[in-house]
Amino acid sequence: MSLRIVVCVKYVPDATGDRQFTEDLTVNRDDVDGLLSELDEYAVEQALQIADEADDAEITVLTVGPEDAKDALRKALSMGADKAIHVEDDDLHGTDVMGTSLVLAKAIEKAGYDLVITGMASTDGTMGVLPAILAERLGVPQVTLLSEVKVEDGTVTGRRDGDTASEQLEASLPALVSVTDQSGEARYPSFKGIMAAKKKPVESWDLEDLEIEADEVGLEGSWTKVDSAAQRPARTAGTIVKDEGEGGKQLAEFLAGQKFI
Amino acid sequence: MAEVLVYVDHVDGAVRKPTLELLTLARRIGEPVAVALGAGADATAAVLAEHGAVKVLTADAPEFTEYLVVPKVDALQAAYEAVSPAAVLVPSSAEGKEIAARLAVRIGSGIITDAVDLEAGDEGPVATQSAFAASFTTKSRVSKGTPVITVKPNSAPVEAAPAAGAVEALAVTFGALATGTKVTGRTPRESTGRPELTEAAIVVSGGRGVNGAENFHLIEALADSLGAAVGASRAAVDAGWYPHSNQVGQTGKSVSPQLYIASGISGAIQHRAGMQTSKTIVAINKDAEAPIFDLVDYGVVGDLFAVVPQLTDEIKARKG
Numbered sequence: 001m002s003l004r005i006v007v008c009v010k011y012v013p014d015a016t017g018d019r020q021f022t023e024d025l026t027v028n029r030d031d032v033d034g035l036l037s038e039l040d041e042y043a044v045e046q047a048l049q050i051a052d053e054a055d056d057a058e059i060t061v062l063t064v065g066p067e068d069a070k071d072a073l074r075k076a077l078s079m080g081a082d083k084a085i086h087v088e089d090d091d092l093h094g095t096d097v098m099g100t101s102l103v104l105a106k107a108i109e110k111a112g113y114d115l116v117i118t119g120m121a122s123t124d125g126t127m128g129v130l131p132a133i134l135a136e137r138l139g140v141p142q143v144t145l146l147s148e149v150k151v152e153d154g155t156v157t158g159r160r161d162g163d164t165a166s167e168q169l170e171a172s173l174p175a176l177v178s179v180t181d182q183s184g185e186a187r188y189p190s191f192k193g194i195m196a197a198k199k200k201p202v203e204s205w206d207l208e209d210l211e212i213e214a215d216e217v218g219l220e221g222s223w224t225k226v227d228s229a230a231q232r233p234a235r236t237a238g239t240i241v242k243d244e245g246e247g248g249k250q251l252a253e254f255l256a257g258q259k260f261i
Numbered sequence: 262m263a264e265v266l267v268y269v270d271h272v273d274g275a276v277r278k279p280t281l282e283l284l285t286l287a288r289r290i291g292e293p294v295a296v297a298l299g300a301g302a303d304a305t306a307a308v309l310a311e312h313g314a315v316k317v318l319t320a321d322a323p324e325f326t327e328y329l330v331v332p333k334v335d336a337l338q339a340a341y342e343a344v345s346p347a348a349v350l351v352p353s354s355a356e357g358k359e360i361a362a363r364l365a366v367r368i369g370s371g372i373i374t375d376a377v378d379l380e381a382g383d384e385g386p387v388a389t390q391s392a393f394a395a396s397f398t399t400k401s402r403v404s405k406g407t408p409v410i411t412v413k414p415n416s417a418p419v420e421a422a423p424a425a426g427a428v429e430a431l432a433v434t435f436g437a438l439a440t441g442t443k444v445t446g447r448t449p450r451e452s453t454g455r456p457e458l459t460e461a462a463i464v465v466s467g468g469r470g471v472n473g474a475e476n477f478h479l480i481e482a483l484a485d486s487l488g489a490a491v492g493a494s495r496a497a498v499d500a501g502w503y504p505h506s507n508q509v510g511q512t513g514k515s516v517s518p519q520l521y522i523a524s525g526i527s528g529a530i531q532h533r534a535g536m537q538t539s540k541t542i543v544a545i546n547k548d549a550e551a552p553i554f555d556l557v558d559y560g561v562v563g564d565l566f567a568v569v570p571q572l573t574d575e576i577k578a579r580k581g
Binding site for chain 2: 015016019020021025038039096097098101123124126127128129130131132133135136137139140141142143144145157160161162163164165166167168169170171172175181182222223224225226227228229230231232238239240241242243245246247248249250251252254255256258260261
């Protein structure tokens with residue numbers, strides 16, 4: 001029986017760019033290039049490895065985002081995913097994690113799935129809570145923050161490295177998995193993969209397709225509100241000394257002055 | 262006065278410091294009611310009371326250790342229903358964020374994560390967060406339901422504020438999802454004797470300039486002289502010089518100590534994302550043009566192999 005894997009990915013502003021907020025305090029996406037979130041590449045990679053081990057598997061990549069977010073889907077398709085779903089709707093502007101998780105959950109259910117895989121966090125919002133919320137919404141086991149993952153006979157197993165302990169986890173499918181950047185280096189798309197990706201299907205859904213009301217998402221539907229966003233004042237220039245044999249001692253003097261010693 | 266639920270992070274009854282910091286913040290917005298789960302929960306009461314908990318709700322059950330996260334969400338939800346708090350505060354650990362997130366969606370509330378400060382506002386608690394590698398500071402609040410907020414370590418001072426801290430047993434009924442993810446094995450992380458990276462008051466990190474695993478003892482010696490945690494840049498971790506669990510940065514751990522010392526780290530944006538909210542930043546680097554120097558309060562342009570040992574010796578000498 002076919003293993004249906006859905007990988008959730010996010011299109012994020014490049015962290016090396018000069019990121020800003022817009023007037024409505026949402027992320028300004030116009031001035032900075034976007035790309036597939038690096039941490040989601042690990043999710044795509046693990047999906048590909050799990051599919052390789054399975055008799056018969058199909059990988060769908062799913063994203064919620066503006067038109068440009070298709071680039072993230074294309075990247076995942078060129079890595080080897082089979083098809084893509086793009087949820088796009090003007091009413092989604094400013095949607096927070098609760099709204100995004102609702103859209104993803106409805107889309108995942110509509111697509112059909114045995115296994116959902118996500119990255120550990122996005123590289124822009126960096127909240128790291130979407131996988132747990134998605135598992136809650138879908139009503140399936142969360143097997144999250146895995147640095148190793150395996151799927152066999154309808155069971156997912158993995159290793160979760162926490163602050164105080166390393167845990168071995170096990171759950172039955174359907175389940176939701178999130179993977180860390182220790183799960184395995186993501187492959188680069190081959191030329192063949194890039195060419196093949198152009199022919200792979202990308203379905204577009206809007207809120208109506210998912211039976212979601214506009215007021216459940218977007219800035220209006222957000223369950224949190226950003227009241228202000230201030231650019232941090234540039235740090236006042238620090239003291240910089242050149243080591244001419246006493247650099248360590250000078251630094252110790254500074255630390256003592258700040259009461260760290 | 263409104264009650265505020267505080268989720269207690271403890272190891273067999275030893276309360277971790279970020280929870281005590283949460284009690285300080287909780288007192289700004291109401292009366293802290295602590296929720297301690299698992300083995301040793303009762304033993305947490307004394308220290309929680311000393312720091313302001315008016316009540317400590319405890320529960321222990323095998324489910325808390327045998328299954329992942331969800332049993333704790335069930336328990337926190339039971340506490341929420343018993344207390345009807347004005348807010349729920351949870352430490353921003355990986356597990357803490359997952360517990361908070363699932364609770365928030367269950368009770369129909371918004372969630373704010375990784376707050377670095379918290380104050381009372383006219384429309385509920387206002388949380389300060391850092392965005393875009395700490396180049397922005399935002400102020401946010403939860404606009405629907407009971408605010409669920411996770412707070413980063415080192416965001417508030419630990420203050421003594423003796424309160425009753427009466428222990429009450431919390432009745433918990435586990436739902437169908439609680440046993441979904443079984444923990445089939447657990448290996449405690451080997452203790453280095455150093456503080457945990459994410460909650461340390463001082464962090465000393467090494468990067469590409471350390472130039473080999475065999476040289477990391479210099480970074481460790483400096484850390485030990487200050488009672489600090491050891492961090493590493495992605496370059497050092499990718500080269501296999503130091504364990505990934507110590508990586509500071511966008512794809513590693515986010516730290517926010519009182520003092521951050523970067524040695525041989527250039528300060529690429531990915532690293533800055535993980536340490537830029539540190540209160541005082543110090544760097545040692547051969548390259549005077551390294552971007553890390555844009556962030557520092559004090560920088561030494563020099564060879565870390567000369568500067569770091571001299572610094573370590575001087576600290577030891579001053580500490581006597």
